[in-house]
Amino acid sequence: MTTRYSFGGDEHIFVEVNEEMSLPAFFKSLSMTNAVRESRIRGVTEICPSNASFQIKFDPDVIAPDDLMAELKSFEAGAETIDTVISTRVIEVPVFYDDPWTRETLMRFRERHQEPAGTDLDYAARINGFGDFEAFIKAHSGAPWFVSMVGFVAGLPFMYQMVDRKRQIEVPKYLRPRTDTPRLTVGHGGCFGCIYSVRGAGGYQMFGITPMPIYDPAQKVSYLRDFMILFRPGDIVQFRRVDREGYDAAVEAVDGGRFEPAMRDVCFSLADFLADPDGTNASILKVMP
Incomplete structure (x- = not known):
């Protein structure tokens, strides 16, 4: 074009x-x-x-x-x-998939969904060719995501999964938007993932929730005191699945000012990625603890 x-x-x-x-x-x-x-x-x-x-x-x-x-x-x-080489960051984001809060919300709005009988994870797994939502979650968290823009609402990252196009997760938005989405919901619409930085209306499919704040206008969260927004274009996100115990522990650490996101500096080459996506991803993720 x-x-x-x-x-x-x-x-x-x-x-x-x-x-x-x-x-x-x-x-x-x-x-x-x-x-x-x-x-x-x-x-x-x-x-x-x-x-x-x-x-x-x-x-x-x-x-x-x-x-x-x-x-x-x-x-x-x-x-x-x-020369498409940038110095950027890999940021690990814990996710409690199929959590009770997004599940309760999505059930309240099933009449607005393409498949009212199931959940957003069930639907996303089926239309992307996965046997069940557990296999889908493995694919969703199995490769990093590139933050291509931040906005629409303050601090919300739009993320593009770093896999070859035939493996891109694609899920349409709700037929009609919801009037409610829990804060820090991990969502997906089209080919883009996102994290809802605040509670509010939305139409992306809801897969889970993260305990890690990404936007704090009051700048009271320990790692957001210098700047109220965590993400910036070019960041690379790696989702890490946690259970309810891990989620609660992370929330407690955030509230106590002890939580620090796992992140590392990395050099990303577009040419290297296009030549070998999986190899580049493996190399990038080696920098994580």
Whole structure:
């Protein structure tokens, strides 16, 4: 697909790198938004990166829309040839799958679901060709996830599983959105995983819940005192299954200020990943304790 540029009213330019999500599309978008930030174009007031696109807000009294459009297009050639290696973090996220809170919630909203008779895990397992939800959970937690954007609501990460396309987990959203989703629900819609940073409405399938806060505007959580949002684009997430005892222990540690997420610095090469996804994942996960 050719990159598509369009104006959004008088103060925005929207750039669509690709119609479908892929890591190459994300890296091209990342390269272009980094170039915009580093160039310090007068009149640019906000840069909003997304999965395979981005939006720029600007002041038309400072820079003419057509001039900014030309500037953005000039960054595209460099984005095609950039060395796609980044220094990032692997963050381990404990997950209590099939927990009582998301299960109670999903049962309250079954009339909005494609298959009211089962659970979200049952449905996701069936349409992805797994024998049961235990096999599905093993696949969901068996490979890392790449954080491609953070937003929609504050601190919510959108995550793309780092496997070849034929193994991508894909599950449609609810037929009609729920009016309630527990805070810290691990969800999935389309090809994207997410973690609901706050309680609220939502339409993603619900697989479990994490005890690990990822957003704290009061900055009272020990590891969020420097910045209220945990994730940033480019982070790599590894889900780790825990049982009820492990979940409760982690909640107690969070409340007591003793919980520290397991994370390590890592160098990620897009070229290496595309050549050998499983080998790259194994190498990345070796850095975890």
